[in-house]
Amino acid sequence: MSGYDLLPFRFLRFDDARTLVVNETGEHHFLANDDLSRFVKHKLSMDSDAFLDLKAKHFLFDSDSVAPFELMATKIRSKKAFLDGFTSLHIFVVSLRCEHSCHYCQVSRVSADRRRYDMSNETAARARPRLSLARTAAEDRDPGRRAAAAFRARPSDRRGSAPPRR
Amino acid sequence: MTVTIDLSIYPLDLVLRTCHVFTSRCYVVPHAAANGRVAIEFVARDSSDSLRDLAGAFSNALLDSHLRARIADETRVIRELLVAQAFCEADLLDRRDIESDEFTDPRGITG
Numbered sequence: 291m292s293g294y295d296l297l298p299f300r301f302l303r304f305d306d307a308r309t310l311v312v313n314e315t316g317e318h319h320f321l322a323n324d325d326l327s328r329f330v331k332h333k334l335s336m337d338s339d340a341f342l343d344l345k346a347k348h349f350l351f352d353s354d355s356v357a358p359f360e361l362m363a364t365k366i367r368s369k370k371a372f373l374d375g376f377t378s379l380h381i382f383v384v385s386l387r388c389e390h391s392c393h394y395c396q397v398s399r400v401s402a403d404r405r406r407y408d409m410s411n412e413t414a415a416r417a418r419p420r421l422s423l424a425r426t427a428a429e430d431r432d433p434g435r436r437a438a439a440a441f442r443a444r445p446s447d448r449r450g451s452a453p454p455r456r
Numbered sequence: 457m458t459v460t461i462d463l464s465i466y467p468l469d470l471v472l473r474t475c476h477v478f479t480s481r482c483y484v485v486p487h488a489a490a491n492g493r494v495a496i497e498f499v500a501r502d503s504s505d506s507l508r509d510l511a512g513a514f515s516n517a518l519l520d521s522h523l524r525a526r527i528a529d530e531t532r533v534i535r536e537l538l539v540a541q542a543f544c545e546a547d548l549l550d551r552r553d554i555e556s557d558e559f560t561d562p563r564g565i566t567g
Contacts, residue, residue, distance in 0.1 A: 295534075296527060296530055296531050297531060297534060298527075298528070298531040298532075298534060298535040298538070299527065299531075300524065301520075301523075301524070301527075303516075303520065314535060314538060314539075330523065330526075330527060356549040359534075359537065359538060359541060359549055360541075360549065362538050363538050363541035363542040364542070366538060366539060366542035367542040367543065370542070370543075
C-alpha cells in the first residue's frame, strides 16, 4: 500500500487558523486549516507531525494491517455498550420537597410545604409501566438478565433457596 | 439578503443542510429560482445585524458541507465495516495477509 487512506471523521472550523477533527471513536485533534486541506487531498507529508498525530489517533491508515480496525471496532463497541444494556438507571423524582442541600443532588429542591412539586398519582401510574417495558426490553436482549428474570419468576415453593453457584 | 446557488454545483440537500447552520442568526427562506438555481433569503433575527459577512460565510459553510459529504462518501465502506465489526459476533476483517505462514505468499512477493 502506498500513500494513505482516510478513516471516517467529522470536522468543524474552530477559529480562523484551526479546524477541530473528531473521528468515530471520539478521538479529536486540532489541525491547521492548511493541513486539513492537504490531509483530505492525500497530500500530507508522511514525515510531518500532523500525519503522525492523525495516524496515532486513527484518522488515517497507511498499511494493510487490520490492527487499527480491530482497535477502533473495540472502542466503538465500548462506547456504544449502553445500547446493548438499554437504560440501566431510572430515577423517579417523586417529590422536590427536601430540607437538605446535598451538593450532589440533581434536583432543585423546594421547601417541605410545596406540595405542588410532588409527582401526581397519574404521572406515577404512567411511569411505572415504562420501567417494566425497559426492563423487559433489556432482558430480551441479554441472556444473563433473561436467566435472572427466569430465576425471579420461578415457582414460589422453591423461593428462599439460594441460586446455584457456578 | 439573498444568495443564489447553482444546483448543478451543490445538490439541494447539501444547500438545505447548510442553511440550518444559519438559523440561529437568521430566518432562512429558500425559494426555487430559474435555470436550476435556488435562492436563499436571509432575514436577520437581530435588527442590528447587518448580515454584511453572511454571503461569504454561507459560501464557506457550503464548501465545508461539500467536503464533509465527500469525506463521508470516501470513508463510507470503512465506517460500515467498523460498525459491523463492533457489533457483529463474527470476525469480519480479512486476515489472510497477516495470518499466513512461511509457506504461503498472500501478496505475491515471490512472483
